[in-house]
Amino acid sequence: MNILPFVRTRRLGKVSVSSVTLAHGGGGKAMKDLVDDVFVAAFDARGEPLEDQARFDLNALGAHGDRLAFTTDSFVVDPLFFPGGDIGKLAVCGTVNDLAVGGARPLFLSCAVILEEGVEVDLLRRVTRSMARTANDAGVRIVTGDTKVVPRGACDKIFMTTTGIGMIPVGIDLGVDKACPNDVVLVNGLLGDHGAAILCARGDMALETPIESDCACLHGLIGALLAAAPGTRFIRDATRGGIATVLNEIAEASHVSIEIEEGRTPIREEVKAFCEILGLDPLYLANEGKIVAIVPADQADAALAAMRGHPLGRDAAAIGRIGSEIEGRVTMRTALGGRRIVDMLVGEQLPRIC
Amino acid sequence: MKYVDEFRDGEKARVLVSEIETLVSSMALPPDRPLYLMEVCGGHTHSIFRYGLEGMLPKQIELVHGPGCPVCVLPMGRVDDCVAIAENPNVIFTTFGDAMRVPGSKKSLLQAKADGADVRMVYSPMDALELARRNPEREVVFFGLGFETTMPSTALTILEAESEGIRNFSVFCNHITIVPTIKAILDSPGLQLDGFLGPGHVSMVIGTAPYEFIANFYRKPMVVAGFEPLDILHSIWMLLKQIKEGRSEVENQYARVVPDAGNDAALNAVARIYELREFFEWRGLGSIDHSGVRLRKAYAHFDAERKFAIPNVRIADPKSCQCGEVLKGTLKPWQCKVFGTSCTPEVPLGALMVSSEGACAAYYQYGGQRRRVEVV
Numbered sequence: 001m002n003i004l005p006f007v008r009t010r011r012l013g014k015v016s017v018s019s020v021t022l023a024h025g026g027g028g029k030a031m032k033d034l035v036d037d038v039f040v041a042a043f044d045a046r047g048e049p050l051e052d053q054a055r056f057d058l059n060a061l062g063a064h065g066d067r068l069a070f071t072t073d074s075f076v077v078d079p080l081f082f083p084g085g086d087i088g089k090l091a092v093c094g095t096v097n098d099l100a101v102g103g104a105r106p107l108f109l110s111c112a113v114i115l116e117e118g119v120e121v122d123l124l125r126r127v128t129r130s131m132a133r134t135a136n137d138a139g140v141r142i143v144t145g146d147t148k149v150v151p152r153g154a155c156d157k158i159f160m161t162t163t164g165i166g167m168i169p170v171g172i173d174l175g176v177d178k179a180c181p182n183d184v185v186l187v188n189g190l191l192g193d194h195g196a197a198i199l200c201a202r203g204d205m206a207l208e209t210p211i212e213s214d215c216a217c218l219h220g221l222i223g224a225l226l227a228a229a230p231g232t233r234f235i236r237d238a239t240r241g242g243i244a245t246v247l248n249e250i251a252e253a254s255h256v257s258i259e260i261e262e263g264r265t266p267i268r269e270e271v272k273a274f275c276e277i278l279g280l281d282p283l284y285l286a287n288e289g290k291i292v293a294i295v296p297a298d299q300a301d302a303a304l305a306a307m308r309g310h311p312l313g314r315d316a317a318a319i320g321r322i323g324s325e326i327e328g329r330v331t332m333r334t335a336l337g338g339r340r341i342v343d344m345l346v347g348e349q350l351p352r353i354c
Numbered sequence: 355m356k357y358v359d360e361f362r363d364g365e366k367a368r369v370l371v372s373e374i375e376t377l378v379s380s381m382a383l384p385p386d387r388p389l390y391l392m393e394v395c396g397g398h399t400h401s402i403f404r405y406g407l408e409g410m411l412p413k414q415i416e417l418v419h420g421p422g423c424p425v426c427v428l429p430m431g432r433v434d435d436c437v438a439i440a441e442n443p444n445v446i447f448t449t450f451g452d453a454m455r456v457p458g459s460k461k462s463l464l465q466a467k468a469d470g471a472d473v474r475m476v477y478s479p480m481d482a483l484e485l486a487r488r489n490p491e492r493e494v495v496f497f498g499l500g501f502e503t504t505m506p507s508t509a510l511t512i513l514e515a516e517s518e519g520i521r522n523f524s525v526f527c528n529h530i531t532i533v534p535t536i537k538a539i540l541d542s543p544g545l546q547l548d549g550f551l552g553p554g555h556v557s558m559v560i561g562t563a564p565y566e567f568i569a570n571f572y573r574k575p576m577v578v579a580g581f582e583p584l585d586i587l588h589s590i591w592m593l594l595k596q597i598k599e600g601r602s603e604v605e606n607q608y609a610r611v612v613p614d615a616g617n618d619a620a621l622n623a624v625a626r627i628y629e630l631r632e633f634f635e636w637r638g639l640g641s642i643d644h645s646g647v648r649l650r651k652a653y654a655h656f657d658a659e660r661k662f663a664i665p666n667v668r669i670a671d672p673k674s675c676q677c678g679e680v681l682k683g684t685l686k687p688w689q690c691k692v693f694g695t696s697c698t699p700e701v702p703l704g705a706l707m708v709s710s711e712g713a714c715a716a717y718y719q720y721g722g723q724r725r726r727v728e729v730v
Contacts, residue, residue, distance in 0.1 A: 263364075276355065335362055336364050336367045336406070338408075338583075340406040340720045346699040
C-alpha cells in the first residue's frame with residue numbers, strides 16, 4: 001500500500017491556553033505545542049528536523065579560529081522586564097559577553113528554561129521573541145534547548161540557562177594573570193546602570209529614576225578593541241560585584257596593585273544620586289554592557305579611540321593604571337585628593353540607615 | 355550633583371588642609387601627644403574613609419571613631435528579640451538594610467530570612483505601614499532603630515497609623531539618644547579627647563543647645579559637622595581654632611541643614627510618641643541610663659514589645675570582642691585582638707564590623723592609617 005499520501009509535512013503546534021500548566025512539562029502533546037509555538041517559532045527553526053542535539057561541522061568551526069570557547073550562565077532576574085531589557089535579552093547578552101571577553105567570536109547558544117506553573121504564555125512569548133531579536137542582532141544562533149515546568153512556588157516565574165560556543169581566532173590569548181605594571185585600565189562607558197535600574201525596577205526602594213539597564217552584546221566592541229590594540233592583556237565584563245570585583249580579581253591573579261582615579265571613572269549623574277540616597281557604592285553595582293580592559297600603555301590611546309568609535313563605547317575612559325605596590329591591592333585616588341582601598345564586596349550591598 | 359559636588363571640591367580641600375597644617379604647626383604640640391578628635395557619628399566615619407581624609411591630615415591629628423552608628427551599638431539580645439518576632443509565622447518583619455547582618459546570639463535577621471522568616475528591607479517606616487495596609491491579615495512589625503535622626507519618622511508613621519486606625523502595624527522600638535551616650539564617654543576613666551565633631555543629622559532634629567554641657571561642664575569644644583568631605587575638614591579646622599584659642603564652645607558648621615533650635619515639628623512628634631527608658635543596653639558600652647526610648651502607654655497597641663512574646667534576654671558580648679574600647683576611642687580598630695582574624699565583615703563578631711558605618715568595617719574595607727602606611 002502506498003502510504004505516501006498519508007505522510008504530512010511537520011505542522012507546528014499551537015498553545016491554546018493562556019498560562020503554563022504542569023502538562024506543558026509532561027513530554028506529551030501539550031509540551032510539543034509549547035515548544036513549537038513559543039520556542040521553535042521565535043528561534044526560526046521551522047522546517048528543520050528537531051533532534052535532541054545540535055550538530056556542528058568541525059571544519060566550518062575551524063575557519064573561525066583554533067580554540068573552542070565554551071561557557072554557561074543562569075538567569076533568575078527579578079523583575080523579568082526592566083527598563084532597558086528583560087530576562088531573555090539578558091540571557092543572550094550575558095553568555096555572548098562571557099564568550100566575547102575571552103576574545104572568542106560567539107556562534108551558538110543553547111537555552112534551557114524552567115517555568116513556574118501559572119506563567120502566562122504571552123509573557124513567555126515576549127521573552128523568547130526578545131531572545132530571538134537579540135541573538136539575531138548579535139549574529140548568533142540558538143540551536144538547542146530544553147523546557148521544564150515546576151509547581152507553583154518551586155521557582156520564580158522563569159529561570160533560564162544559556163550555554164554558548166564560540167571560536168577564538170589564532171593569536172589571541174587573553175588572561176586574568178597577564179596584567180603588568182604600567183598597563184592602563186580602560187572601561188567602555190558609564191558604570192552601574194544595570195544594578196541601579198534593577199534595584200529601582202524592583203520597587204522596594206520607592207524611587208523613580210530614568211536609569212536604564214546597559215544590557216548589550218559586546219563582541220562587536222571587543223572585536224574593534226582587539227583589532228586596534230592586539231597587545232591587550234585581559235578583558236572581563238563587570239557584572240555582579242561591579243568593577244571593584246573585577247579589578248580585585250585582576251590584582252590578585254596578576255600579583256599587581258591597581259590604582260584608579262575617581263575623577264576619571266565615568267558614572268552617570270542619576271546613578272551617583274541613586275547611590276548617594278541609598279548609601280550604595282557605584283563601583284560595586286552590576287553592569288551588563290560594560291567591560292574592563294587591561295591594555296599596554298603604548299596601545300592605550302588606540303584602544304580608547306577604537307572603543308569610542310563604537311556605539312557601545314562612546315563614553316569609554318582610561319580610569320587607572322596597574323602598579324607594583326602591594327600585590328592584590330586596589331586603591332582609588334579620590335576626587336578630593338585622598339586615597340582609599342577598594343576591597344572585594346562582602347555579601348550583598350545593604351543600604352545604610354542614615 | 356548640585357549641592358553635593360560643591361562640598362567635594364579637591365581644590366578647596368587642598369586649601370583647607372593647608373590651613374589646618376598652618377594651624378597645627380602654630381600650636382607647638384608635643385610630638386608624642388597628638389590631638390584626639392572624636393567624630394561621634396557613623397556617617398562621619400564613613401565619609402572620612404570613603405574620601406581618604408585621614409591620610410590628608412597632619413599626623414598630629416588623630417581621629418577617634420565614636421559610638422554614633424546605631425546598627426553597631428545594638429546588643430545581641432535585641433537582635434535575638436527581632437529574630438523571635440520575625441519567626442512568628444504571621445509576621446512580616448521590616449527593617450533598614452544594614453541591620454539585617456547584625457549577629458544575634460544564634461542568628462542574624464539575614465539568616466532568619468534564609469530559614470523562612472518573612473524579613474523585608476524597607477527604606478522608610480512609611481513603606482512598612484504601606485505593607486500593613488496591603489496585608490491586613492498579617493502583622494507588620496517595623497524595627498525602629500537609630501538616634502534622633504530616625505526617631506521622628508518612626509513617630510510620624512505611628513501617628514499616621516493611629517489616624518487611619520491601622521491595627522496590624524507595630525514598632526519594635528530600639529531608638530536611642532545621643533546626649534547620655536556622649537556623657538557616658540566623657541565620664542569614662544582614662545579618656546583622652548580634645549574635641550568633638552558633633553552629629554549633623556541628630557542636631558537637625560534636636561538643635562545645638564543640648565550639647566552646651568559638653569562645652570560648659572566638660573570644657574571640650576564641639577563643632578556640629580556636615581557629612582561631605584569639605585564639611586568635615588572645615589569642622590576640624592574650626593575645632594583646632596577653638597583649641598588654639600583656648601575656647602570650648604558648641605559651634606555649628608552645618609548651619610545649612612541644622613537650625614540651632616532644632617526642628618519643632620519633629621520634636622513634637624517625638625515627645626508625643628516616646629518616653630525615656632530608665633536604661634538601655636549598648637553593645638560594647640554596657641547599660642547607659644536614659645539612653646533609650648520606648649513607646650508611651652497611650653500608643654501601647656503599636657508596641658511590638660507588648661504585642662509579642664520576646665525573650666528579652668541580656669547576652670554578654672563575646673569575651674574576645676573589644677568593641678567597647680574601640681567605641682570609647684581607647685583602642686584603634688586594628689589594635690583589637692580579633693580585628694581581621696576571627697572578626698571580619700563576612701563573619702562579624704563585634705557589631706563595629708557589621709555596618710559600613712562601623713569603625714572596624716570602615717577600616718577593613720577602606721583601609722585605616724595602619725593599612726595606609728602599608729600601602730603608600
